[in-house]
Amino acid sequence: MEFAFTEEQQMIRDTAESFLTDVSASEAIRAAMATEQGYDSELWSRICTELYFQAVTIPEDFGGMGLGYVELVAVMEQMGRFLLCAPYFSTVCMASTALLVAANEEQQAEYFGKILEGETATLAFTANGKWDASGVEATFKKDGDSIVLNGSYRYVIDGHTAQNLVLAAREEGTSGDDGIALFVLPADTAGVTRTWLPTMDQTRKQAQIELVNVALTSANLMAENAADDLAKILDLATICLAAEQVGGAAQILDMTVAYTKERVQFNRPVASFQSVKHKAADMMTKAEAARSGVYYAACIAQDALVNGPLAGELREAASIIKSDVSDAYFQNAGDAIQLHGGVGFTWEYDVHMYFKRAKATEHFLGNASYHRERLAELLLD
Template sequence: MEFAFTEEHLMIRDSAERFLAQVSDSHAVRAAMIRPDAHDPEVWQRIGQELYWPALMVPERFGGMGLGFVELAILLEQSGRYLLGSPLFATACLATPALLLGHNEAIQEHWLGSIAAGETRATLAFASVPGLDACSVKTVAEPRSGGWVLDGQYAQVIDGASADLLIVAARAPGTLGEQGISLFVLPGDTSRMIRKPLATLDQTRRLAHIELHQVQVSEAQQLCGPEQGWAVLRDTLLVATIGLAAEQTGGAQQALDLTLAYIGERRQFKRTIASFQAIKHRCADMMLQVECARSAAYYAACVAQERLDPAGDAAVARELELAAATAKIHASEAFFHCAAESIQLHGGVGFTWEYDPHLYFKRARAGEQLLGSPALHRERLAAHLLGEQA
């Protein structure tokens, strides 16, 4: 597949870069970090109601822009570059794909319009224990007259404490593995739902622990039933993994840019340290990893775009897992390598609070484990290539 940015893509990238350079600079990032939800509500309002970023992938019939995942990946790369604290990732990469893949017209009509208008922050809660497989879904959906009763918990839900809408996974009693999983939509003010913010290494992204205690849901709140629940959840997580890879690529690029700016000014032995051959080699290695990550992320974004297309080829679903795993491996490792090298090449000030490399290092380390570590995705690739069941 040959990929090149169109003129429209370049316009999206440049406008996002200009906007984020103003509203998410170093001072703004540090100010957002001390907020309970890690984002400035005024910035989020501008993102949702002036720039329409959450509306990007929402179909036009629901009030969205009807664009694709590639355009969203361009925005995510820039948001990762500027460490934007916002509900954009959870809303656009977790909740919106789940709603689109669920194909429930009534729920789509109700929620996608408010997401597109920037009025609803949404997320996805699925795992009771750390993991990305069907076995991590342990919340039980007990059938009741006219609906179900949900009882269980979810670990490490992205923006779970502040979301206005939660899409949750639960399974029928007595089912195991991929069988019996359904998805439900829960408003943020649902009774008997307890949301506990978690202390995190990356202070620019909030996680939460969610508990459901005999929460009653109606049939109208079921996004998709057990016949397609796991397939929708699996593909949603793969799409989100690709979005995270795009974000990590932007972070890796900025870590490299910060390093190049610093070594171009820092002088030692009457010359800038950028002139030393050993420094040049390390920067060249960083650039190579960034470019590999970007290639993998945008190839995966093209695959995700085809998967989210209602008229897309069913065979794309099989390619999605390989593309997502490849992108996550390259992007996670590139981001961590570039962030670590940035601290090293900044010398004695590299780890101090006043400089920014440590912010990228924390985001890189936290993102490395989010939605599956590189080791986990390597196992998935190996299992697929060797003909085993992942």
Template sequence: MEFRFTEEQQMIRETAAGFFADCSTSAAVRAAMVTERGYDLSLWRQICDDLYLHAITLPETIGGMGLGYVELIAVMEQMGRYLVCAPYFATVCQAVPALQLADAASVSGPWLERILGGETAALAWIGQERPGCEAVTATCEVVEGGFLLSGDYRLVVDGHSADILVLAARQAGTEGREGISLFVVDAAAEGIRRQWTPALDQTRHLGRVEVDSLLLPAEACLGSCGEAGTVLEQVLQLATVALAAEQMGVAQQVQDLAVQYTREREQFNRPIASFQAIKHKAADMMLRTEVARSACYYAACIADEAWQGGAMAAELPEAAAVAKSYCSDACFSNAGEALQMHGGVGFTWEYDVHLYFKRAKASELMLGTASEHRETLAKLLLDGGANA
């Protein structure tokens, strides 16, 4: 596959890069990450009102841009480079796909319009640390006039501050992807308890959402009751590709930071960048980043096919697993090398490398580790061989 950006895609990528370079500075990131919300509301308004980046995949029928995943991945790459503190990943890469794929328009339309207006959203599904749909432990019970939800959702990205929640719950006695439904609800609804859960990565906030006998009307269910397991899996695969793009952006940025520092730091009256060992480390970092970029944008093309129902949609699980496994390794390895190339100061609070290192580790664990995705690839290959 020969890949190159269209003129429009390149413009989106360059616009995002220039904006985040100016607005997501080290000082801005450090100011936002210590707040409970985790981001500057004025920055989010700029992302929505000025750049309209939140509307990339929203349908044109409601005023969105109606674009695809290549454009979204281009934005996520730059968000990783500049550690943008914003509810973009939670809203655009998780909640929006859930709303659009689970229900074409009948229920999701008004909620998507609220997101278009600048409201934030979050997808909650993790009840226990297991892969994919197996992590769903919250239960839903059909009652007169609607549904009764109970459960404890953990590690919800921006779940404590989102305006809208998409909740995954399963019917009692089911497992895997069977019996899962998706529900959309106003986060301020009575019966929902939320709290911020401080984590290793201070630049991305996680929340805990608890519901106890939450009564929802029938129209809160996205699509058919008990049949959203396949949709949830696809949403998580799309989010995995987006997260891999962010990791690739982190890998690129820590490489740039390390090279810049080694050009300035001198030992024996010359920059340490001139030492062969440093050159080898920089070359290895560049190789990892470039291969990660290739894997990531291939996965973006496949995600675009899946998003639009194209002929290659069935390849999404494999492409997502390849991208996430390699980008996780590249991101964490590059961040570790950058710390080493900075020497002792790389571990200090004054330098930003430690922030990228924490993001690298946290994102490595999110949506499946590299080992888990390689296991997925092995199963796909073995199943393909058996079917052949």
């Protein structure tokens, strides 16, 4: 498959790179890390008003840009490269994707409208660290015209600050893929409690959400028997996350090469040593191979979103690229620590931030072992 950016796609990528170079430097990242919110509200407003990037995949009928997953992946790669602290992944790659896949026209009009106005959103589904329908433990019960939700979620990206929530829950008494439903609601709905959970990766905040007798109506119900919809949403989000990882893997290589050119040992730059050159070449190979895979997966994602019946191919692409990129990013981050020497993991250098993001994204939505096992199951089917 021969892939190349169109002029429009290249312009989107270059715009993201130029903007993030200015607004997501080390000082801005560290300032956002130190807050419970985890991002600068003014910066998020600029992303929404100046770039309109929250609208990338929202259809034009609802006021969005109506673009595809190649464009979204190009944006996510740059955000990963500059370690952007913003609720973009949670709002666009998770919640907006869920609305695209499972919401009806009225729900899309309402919640896409909110996202286009700059409101944030996220997806909550797992309580036990399982990254499929088996992770859904929150339950719902229909009571006449109302629906009552109870349960909890963990590992919810930006869950404590998101203004809107997409929730996966299962009908009481069901298990596995049975009884899964998707709901959308404002985060301030009565009975919803959200708690920030500090994690190793300070550049991306997570939360726990508790539901106690949350009363909803059919207007909040996006889809019933939604295990397939949830799987599709998670596969699409996984590809976006892999794109972010590719950006980080490439950036940490650039940072390391720049440092080894400055660091002098035995009266010569460390970068001139053959062993350092070999290590840098290995890092570049991992990053470039991962980038090719991500853009192939983005093409599969767009086909699956438009044409629908490509669940097996989408799942395969998501698992292949997530397993490959997770290994590549963390390996590059580890090698960067080594090539920086003793200062590599000190607070003064930015390498440690990428190292932590690499480890956090490796596990979120399934690590390499999880996805390779899933691939094996697909081959046996």
